[in-house]
Amino acid sequence: MIDRREFLRLTTLGGGAVFASALTGCAGSMMGGSGRDDFMFVQLSDAHWGYKGPANPESQNTLREAVAAVNALPTQPEFIVFTGDLTHSTDDPVERRRRLKEFRDIIGGLSVQTIHFMPGEHDASLDRGAAFQELFGPTHYRFEHRGVQFIAIDNVSDPGASVGEEQIAWLQGELARIDTNTPIVVFTHRPLFDLVPKWDWATRDGSRVITALQSHRNVTVFYGHIHQEHHFRTGDIAHHAAKSLIFPLPAPDSAPTRAPLPWDPAQPNKGLGYRSVDAAGMPAAFALREYPLVRT
């Protein structure tokens, strides 16, 4: 948890380790907040359990290292969110379930067991989310935590990366029940905006989701899929991508293809990591801390 002084220190650090996502016009309110609603959560993403390949020859270790690293944080989060691609894709439905169960067993070692799960396309696109739902529950949902509304949006169960009419109608209905000043955090797997369409870094009907979210003043999106830290704004909405726990991908549109960056045996976890998110005060602004995944 952070207090006002610590938040200011974090937001003035350089090097991209910390990113303050203060909403326009909200920073002053946040700094003067009572602090009663401060909390911290951790975002983990893109574990790709079951991946075997040259981009991470030590893939059997990486997820366990992440569990140990989160457990070693000096302050434990109030909850953890996995923003998709828990497992690496397989055509075999039995193997898919085996990987999901193994993933679930490994993250059972996390000290914090309030965990919200989302699928990525590797988990859900080949069976429209059937195996994921059997083991982890719904692929889109809403929950409240300390005055912040969290909405998980599924843009992967459709292999064409559409959210779809039904879910958009559900989203609009949920938003209609939330005061327009209430802070909203959206979890999703793919970027909702067109980051690099030629790399499939987009959501086919993401613009409709963003339009729906613009009905509210304080919206922040956390997502995965692109295997790197990335920050972007569409209007007043901030979008933050997280690093992966398996292999890094090239910076947006920086290479001919989106092939994984080569594994470096001297730095086997290079480019991997996770983040914590401090929600300070109400209305909420968020201080993001990016943690490299280091050997413990």
Place this chain on the structure above:
Amino acid sequence: MRRTLVAAALISTLAMAGAEPPPVQRVDVVAKRYSFTPAEIVLKRGVPVELDITALDFTHGFKVPDLDIRVDLVQGQVTRVTFTPDKAGRFDFLCDNFCGAGHEEMGGHFVVRD
């Protein structure tokens, strides 16, 4: 196989003018996990193109973001994509229906020359 016609951009003013129809650049393409064959397609700017794409094993997607083209390639069918490239350069295409572990590798590009 049933033939599906998808017109992305079809220009036909020739009948009115009674002129010689322009040549058409016809290319057969095979889409299967996890490649398009051919993956590089060389085209001439200003000449109409007909792509006949056969999807063998999945309903793949075919998307060319810079040319505003996207279609589903229904498994077991031939999907025709027509357009006329109006600028030279390299234009990437990809499968945008997640088709498996190698999906991210399934792409190619046009090279449009003057």
